[in-house]
């Protein structure tokens with residue numbers, strides 16, 4: 001039995017759970033109607049470009065609507081608008097069961113986008129388990145959720161690759177077709193009431209594509225689920241599964257109506273399709289041909305399919321009644337997206353734990369990869385060679401201070417740049433998940449802040465353990481543990497800067513450039529390279545995390561360490577060496593000579609402030625400014 005046949009046979013897939021007693025319900029899907037959708041984008045040259053022109057249509061429960069059209073016709077743009085995730089500006093009307101959809105209705109839309117996005121290092125099982133844990137109601141036990149995962153895996157034919165990593169740019173994993181099915185599986189776990197599929201056959205061979213649509217057709221009719229799909233070149237077999245066809249030609253409607261009427265319609269307008277020729281191919285050829293396009297658009301302008309259909313059924317839809325008054329614009333849409341809706345499928349704790357687990361697994365693969373561990377060890381080894389067993393003497397004071405500064409800046413640069421490298425893919429996935437209302441932002445942020453900390457600490461602490469003894473830093477347990485504590489503090493606070501910048505700049509090149517500028521300023525203001533900052537920017541010293549990191553280590557090493565042996569009296573830079581009979585320089589003298597070193601308490605309190613400040617700023621930025629499209 002093919003996986004599609006099994007899918008058809010699975011009655012459980014969309015069952016709702018009601019407390020202890022699980023009732024099998026036939027899922028009644030939504031009736032989606034849209035009218036006069038006009039959309040435009042602003043090009044790089046700052047010109048407004050209209051990409052959709054008065055596009056109208058509908059999809060009833062249990063029907064499959066296929067949106068066809070040549071590349072660039074506007075199919076994906078329309079799908080983005082219907083799913084509520086469009087970034088372009090648009091006007092028009094969209095109704096679900098006769099009402100403007102709110103956030104909780106939109107959460108029941110599932111949208112399988114063209115690009116499959118996953119955390120590369122997670123296996124398919126981990127990915128689906130995460131989705132089930134977070135998207136299926138808390139009233140289901142984890143065992144039931146896992147059972148559902150198994151069912152979906154089986155019906156979608158993914159059993160053989162369940163323990164394969166998802167893969168992506170940096171590692172190989174699932175094939176394209178498997179990833180597409182994995183995307184569908186993730187969405188099915190959300191018990192959708194409307195399915196939107198953008199090019200679901202990409203990466204599938206013709207047999208698998210046919211199977212997929214056979215299943216979708218059956219699925220749609222048994223669950224009364226409306227499915228809207230874009231598709232490039234369906235075979236005639238797949239074409240026969242569609243109930244309605246929408247043909248887009250340069251953003252305009254070339255045809256919208258019943259699939260069985262499409263061939264007679266084309267014949268009627270003078271664009272006949274040869275017998276035994278795939279109607280889908282014919283439609284696309286006409287939509288590309290300059291002369292045929294004109295005929296198509298003119299013919300369609302003089303016809304209103306919705307009205308024709310209504311005339312056939314004798315019904316007047318609410319959409320038609322309200323079309324002249326209910327025109328949705330960007331402002332209304334934004335207001336609507338701010339509506340308070342507390343109906344999350346799962347509670348904060350479930351979301352926090354699941355997100356923390358996923359984040360940990362995903363970051364572990366990246367932060368503790370062999371290449372990173374080798375790099376960490378090599379840096380520690382090279383630094384240890386350069387600063388090998390520095391004697392506690394005045395002659396080597398500059399070298400010892402240089403080693404302290406190196407450790408302070410290396411810890412921070414490492415924490416920041418390692419954090420930002422994962423953002424480009426991570427941000428896209430998270431925006432997509434937030435758009436579909438998968439979890440609370442607060443649960444995500446808390447999970448991100450906490451789950452990654454141990455991973456971020458392993459390398460700097462490991463490096464420090466090696467370098468501390470080889471470099472001959474103050475040989476006392478108290479000092480050593482203070483160094484470890486300060487390194488942990490510096491790492492966590494630097495990670496906060498990276499998280500904030502990552503939420504601020506979504507484009508990776510901009511993120512990289514701005515991080516470099518922030519870190520350079522941070523370093524220059526830190527009091528090592530420039531001792532006397534110009535008056536106008538002296539305040540930067542108080543913002544420099546590098547300065548606090550360096551200052552803390554400096555005080556612990558000198559002030560709370562053994563004194564240094566003086567240089568010969570004709571070479572010493574310390575007056576105390578000329579008068580002091582012990583021939584040593586105390587930590588206080590060194591701190592005083594260095595100048596511009598903040599007290600230890602401030603070097604601890606300020607990074608703690610950074611930890612909180614940048615994490616709060618990152619949350620507020622994602623909450624109110626860099627919001628995903630709803």
Ligand SMILES: Nc1ncnc2c1ncn2[C@@H]1O[C@H](COP(=O)(O)OP(=O)(O)OP(=O)(O)O)[C@@H](O)[C@H]1O
Pocket residue numbers: 041042043044049051069070071072073074075076077078
């Ligand atoms: N942000 C944007 N800036 C400029 N042009 C855009 C933008 N988004 C979409 N477009 C343009 O809008 C038109 C429709 O794009 P869309 O991706 O919807 O087409 P499509 O039919 O889905 O194409 P394909 O089948 O190749 O995916 C194209 O001409 C595209 O270049």
